[in-house]
Amino acid sequence: xxxxxxxxxxxxxxxxxxxxxxxxINDNKKLREYSKEQSDLGDxxxxxxxxxxxxxxxxxxxxxxxxxLDSEMYEMTKSEIxxxxxxxxxxxEQMTIxxxxxxxxxxxxxxxxxxxxxxxDEAALFAGDLYRMYSRYAESEGWKIDVMETNSTGVxxxxxxxxxxxxxxxxxxxxxxxxxxRVQRVPETESGGRIHTSTxxxxxxxxxxxxxxxxxxxxxxxxxxxxxxxGGQSVNTTMSAVRLTHIPTGxxxxxxxxxxxxxxxxxxxxxxxxxxxDKFQQEAQAEYDQTxxxxxxxxxxxxxxxxxxxxxxRVTDHRIGLTIQKLDQILEGKLSEVIDALLIEEQTKKxxxxxx
Numbered sequence: 001x002x003x004x005x006x007x008x009x010x011x012x013x014x015x016x017x018x019x020x021x022x023x024x025i026n027d028n029k030k031l032r033e034y035s036k037e038q039s040d041l042g043d044x045x046x047x048x049x050x051x052x053x054x055x056x057x058x059x060x061x062x063x064x065x066x067x068x069l070d071s072e073m074y075e076m077t078k079s080e081i082x083x084x085x086x087x088x089x090x091x092x093e094q095m096t097i098x099x100x101x102x103x104x105x106x107x108x109x110x111x112x113x114x115x116x117x118x119x120x121d122e123a124a125l126f127a128g129d130l131y132r133m134y135s136r137y138a139e140s141e142g143w144k145i146d147v148m149e150t151n152s153t154g155v156x157x158x159x160x161x162x163x164x165x166x167x168x169x170x171x172x173x174x175x176x177x178x179x180x181x182r183v184q185r186v187p188e189t190e191s192g193g194r195i196h197t198s199t200x201x202x203x204x205x206x207x208x209x210x211x212x213x214x215x216x217x218x219x220x221x222x223x224x225x226x227x228x229x230x231g232g233q234s235v236n237t238t239m240s241a242v243r244l245t246h247i248p249t250g251x252x253x254x255x256x257x258x259x260x261x262x263x264x265x266x267x268x269x270x271x272x273x274x275x276x277x278d279k280f281q282q283e284a285q286a287e288y289d290q291t292x293x294x295x296x297x298x299x300x301x302x303x304x305x306x307x308x309x310x311x312x313x314r315v316t317d318h319r320i321g322l323t324i325q326k327l328d329q330i331l332e333g334k335l336s337e338v339i340d341a342l343l344i345e346e347q348t349k350k351x352x353x354x355x356x
Contacts, residue, residue, distance in 0.1 A: 005048040005095065012038060012045045040107075044098040051091045058084040100350045105206035105281075106172035111148070111274045112204050115160045117180065119198025124157030126183045126308075127200040129331055131161050134174070136333025143167025148267050149257055162271060164207070171206045176342040178204050179303045185310035195311060199304075207270070208277035215273060221245040224261060244268045251275050320345045 015038040018024050024031055061081045069077065114130050116123035138145050149162040165174065182199050224239040241256035242264040253275065255268035307316045313327045315338070322341050324330070330338065 001095070001099065004099065005044070005051075008041055009045050009048055012041045015041070040102070044095065047091055047095050047098060051088065051095060054084055054088050054091060058088060096351065097347055100347060103172065103175070105175075107168055108171045108206040109164060109166045110170045110174050110204050111162065111164050111207060111271060112174065112177070112202065113160065113162045114158065114203075115201050116153075116157060117199040117201050119183075119196065121153060121155045121157065122183075122187045122196055123198040123200055124153040124159055125155060125187075126157070126181070126198050127159070127161065128157040129183075130181060130200055130202060131158060131163070133331050133333055133335070134165070134177070135163075137335045138165045138167065138170070138333075140333055141167060141170075141173075143170055147257070148271060149255055164270070171204070173339050173343075174204050175206075176339060177202045177305075179305035182304055182307045183310070184307065203278075205274040205278040206281075208273040215246070215276065219247050220272075221247060222265070240264060242268050244272050246272060246276060249276060249279060251279065317342070 015034050018034050019031070019038065024034060058081065061077055061084060064077050065074070065081075112134060114127045114134075116125075116127040119126070135145050144166040146164040146166065147161065148164055149160070150158060151160040152158050180199050180201050182197060184195055184197050186193055187196050221244070223243040223245070225241045225243065226239060240259055240261045241254065242261060243252065243254045244265070245252045251272060253268045253272045255264040255271070258264045258267065303319075305317065305319055307318070308314075308327055308331070309316070310327065312325070314323060314325055315327050315330050316323045317338055320341060322338065324337060326334070326337070
């Protein structure tokens with residue numbers, strides 16, 4: 001491990017030199033590529049340098065014990081060695097995690113799609129609850145939310161809502177939300193007090209950059225039409241709504257939230273690019289899962305991943321068997337406890353796989 005860390009530190013120093021080179025500075029592609037590589041190496045190099053400092057201090061303290069010390073200084077030095085050993089072990093654990101294979105999408109923005117599934121109006125209301133939960137979590141992380149498309153119901157929920165979350169590391173934390181979410185509660189319209197079960201589905205896709213997905217104009221059919229509101233009635237007379245069809249994959253994206261056709265097309269292209277990229281990722285994940293099951297099941301969109309039980313104020317994540325009696329807090333966006341547990345589970349699985 002130490003040999004690998006030494007190599008990574010040398011590469012980090014080389015990148016510092018390259019990023020100061022006028023030839024690289026004037027080459028946008030290389031500048032972006034080297035800047036990202038340096039950023040990705042930053043945490044592990046910092047941890048390694050801290051590890052070397054602690055190791056040096058530890059060697060110095062051990063050498064002191066060989067000297068002729070009075071009893072008080074001897075005990076102080078032994079105490080210092082004990083503390084430094086603990087710190088060294090902690091850094092070693094941190095470096096082990098930082099050296100694990102990293103998802104190349106982890107630092108990306110995400111496009112999320114939340115849809116009411118089984119349960120009619122109650123499912124749509126639950127989809128609205130999930131959107132608000134993710135919005136509040138994003139705000140607590142300092143991320144920006146941009147609603148891209150909505151299909152609301154008359155009762156205050158969403159048949160579908162598509163939104164983008166902009167922020168470093170957004171995908172690394174929200175990718176675990178892929179799947180079917182189930183709610184158990186008494187609907188407001190239920191006079192008999194019976195608990196109903198409804199579901200909503202969540203799709204999380206990393207934002208795909210143009211350099212990652214090469215979409216040719218000839219492969220896209222563009223249709224324009226007038227925007228429509230609930231019930232299908234036209235809400236304006238201009239052809240501002242846009243439908244994009246990617247002919248090779250059959251993926252279709254419609255967008256009508258903006259009054260401008262250009263803005264609708266820009267938003268639709270972002271979603272289309274993300275869906276095409278996601279399709280390729282899902283196919284690659286399915287192929288990988290044939291030989292080894294994914295760590296926490298983030299690949300299978302039909303999988304029921306979590307249950308929200310209102311009567312018992314309970315949330316259960318079925319992938320890792322985690323149950324928390326804090327439903328009210330979680331719906332307010334306090335998702336960190338669940339997401340951190342999923343992250344630790346995935347890291348543990350990766351460490352186990354390396355040891356096999």
